[in-house]
Amino acid sequence: YTTLFRSSEMLQSFGASITIAIITTLISTVIGTMVGMSLARGNYPGKRIVDNLLFLPVIIPEITQGVSLLIFFNLIFNFLRGRGLDAAPGFGTIIIGHVVFTVSYVAIVVRARFADMNPRLEEAAADLGATSWTTFWRITFPLILPGVISGGLLAFTLSLDDFVVTFFLSGVGSTTLPVFVFGLLRTSVTPEINAISTIILVMSTLLIGIAMLLQGRDNIAKTA
Numbered sequence: 001y002t003t004l005f006r007s008s009e010m011l012q013s014f015g016a017s018i019t020i021a022i023i024t025t026l027i028s029t030v031i032g033t034m035v036g037m038s039l040a041r042g043n044y045p046g047k048r049i050v051d052n053l054l055f056l057p058v059i060i061p062e063i064t065q066g067v068s069l070l071i072f073f074n075l076i077f078n079f080l081r082g083r084g085l086d087a088a089p090g091f092g093t094i095i096i097g098h099v100v101f102t103v104s105y106v107a108i109v110v111r112a113r114f115a116d117m118n119p120r121l122e123e124a125a126a127d128l129g130a131t132s133w134t135t136f137w138r139i140t141f142p143l144i145l146p147g148v149i150s151g152g153l154l155a156f157t158l159s160l161d162d163f164v165v166t167f168f169l170s171g172v173g174s175t176t177l178p179v180f181v182f183g184l185l186r187t188s189v190t191p192e193i194n195a196i197s198t199i200i201l202v203m204s205t206l207l208i209g210i211a212m213l214l215q216g217r218d219n220i221a222k223t224a
Contacts, residue, residue, distance in 0.1 A: 009175075009180065010177070010180060010181075010196060012175075013175050013176055013177045013179070013180035014177045014196065016091070016174065016175065016176050016177070017160055017176040017177040017178070018160070019091075020091060020094055020095055020098065020159060020176060021098075021156050021159040021160040022156070023095050024095055024098040024099055024102055024155060024156070024159040025102075025152050025155045025156040025159065027095070027099050028098075028099045028102040028103045028105075028106050028152075028155045029106055029148060029151060029152040029155060031099070031103050031106075031107075032102070032103045032104070032105070032106025032107040032109075032110060032151055032155070033106065033107075033110050033144070033148050033151070035050070035054065035103065035107040035110075036106070036107040036108070036109070036110030036111035036113075036114060036147075036151075037110065037111075037114065037140075037144075038050070039051055039054070039107070039111050040110075040111050040114030040115065041114065054104050054107055054108065055104065055108075056104070057100060057101035057103075057104040058101075058104050058105070058108070062101075062162075062164035062165055063164055065097075065100070065101060065164075065165055066097075066164045066165045066167065066168035066169070067168065069093075069096075069097045069100065069165065069168065069169055070168040070169065073089060073093050073169065077089075088171050088172070089169055089170060089171035089174070090170075090171040090172075090173065090174040091174045093169040093170075093171070094165075094166055094169045094170055094174060094176070096169075097165045097166070097168075097169045098158075098159040098162060098165065098166075101158070101165065102154075102155035102158050102159055103155075105151060105154050105155060105158065106148075106151035106152065106154070106155050107151075108151075109147050109150050109151035109154065110144060110147045110148055110151055112147065113143075113144045113146065113147025113148075114144060114147075117140075117143050117144065121139050121143070122135050122139055122140060125138065125139050146214045149211070149214055150211040150212075150214050153207045153208070153210055153211040154207075154208070154211055156207060157203075157204050157207045157208060160177075160200070160203070160204070161178065161200065161204060162176075162178065163178035163179065163182060166178060166179055167179055167182070177196065177200070181193055181196065181197070
């Protein structure tokens, strides 16, 4: 019964990890693409500040991010509880925490894609009478799509494998697979841990490989 109970909990935590990773990927890909595009094409006050802030989640250690987010959410929860509202850490806090650091990776990848793109293609579309919206969907977006997909796959992998930030932001009923495996490792290394660790390793390797393959094919297409 203990083995069945652990297996059931492991499957639940795995499902929670997948769900959180998917939602995080969707949000961070949209926001990261917009941020990367604004930094590559925009010219506005505070652009240098945004550019510097973009690299903070990449540079700052995860333990610092986790503690900072925990303090931030505790202040918000105490404020809400003081006004009679029920608030507690859970899936929402984990998703927000994952989006905070995965957005930077998506934006960096998309921005690099913009740097390799020829801006004269967009200028030619404008000269032919295309609107900004039409130019984006017909010219810009298809050209940056490999970078967007690569950034999304990277965000999914980082969210799926994350432990430190998740450990600080998880609550009752929101245990992800890395946190669950860490709890099991305190007692012993079971065959279930070996199996699920192998699956996660293979999934992460495949996702990163697909992202690199997309970038490699795109570079070959540009030089051909």
